[in-house]
Amino acid sequence: MITAVNTAVVWVLDQDSAQTFFTEKLGLETRMDVPFGEGVRWVTVGPKNQPELQLTLMVPGAPMQDAESAEQLKSLLAKGALVGCTFTVEDCQAAVKELSARGVTFLQEPQPKPWGLSATFRDDSGTCHELLQPHQ
Known part of the structure; x- marks a missing residue:
């Protein structure tokens, strides 16, 4: 039986x-940055306090x-049509303020949702992600 999630894919337009x-x-933090076949890299990142989870920053294409499918996926990325991860934070308001100061673009300021206080941002490839301060 499945016991945990180890790696999840975040599609990106440029790994660097x-x-x-x-x-x-x-x-x-960067976990891995290694060659993965001809012209392909395996780049993973993850939260410092969650070493068991990695996000693979994957460019659409071979292998x-x-x-044709890779170009369609790149087009969806460029349109901002993909949804990515939910990142847990202790204080959503403070996290939005700090990340905005670092240049992160928020599409939605913190709002109450049934699952907690939530804000939405885009990464540099256009994928939407959520910051979540779960209900205590």
Whole structure:
């Protein structure tokens, strides 16, 4: 049976730019940055206090998709049509203020939701992510 999630994919347009965004702006750490076949890299990041979870910053294309599918996925990324991760924070208001100061673009300021206080931002590839301060 499944016991945990180890790795989740975040589709990006440029791994270098995404790695910088996720580490310097969001404060995650790089876990891996290694060659993964011809012209492909395996780049993962994750929260410092959650070593068992990695986000793979993956550019659409070989070996995962054929050229046509990769271009369709890149087009969806560029449109901002993809949804990514929910990142847990202790204080959503403070996190939005800090991340905004680092250049993160928020689409939605903190709002109460049934699952907690939530704000939405875009990464540098256009994917929407959520900051969540869960109900206590």
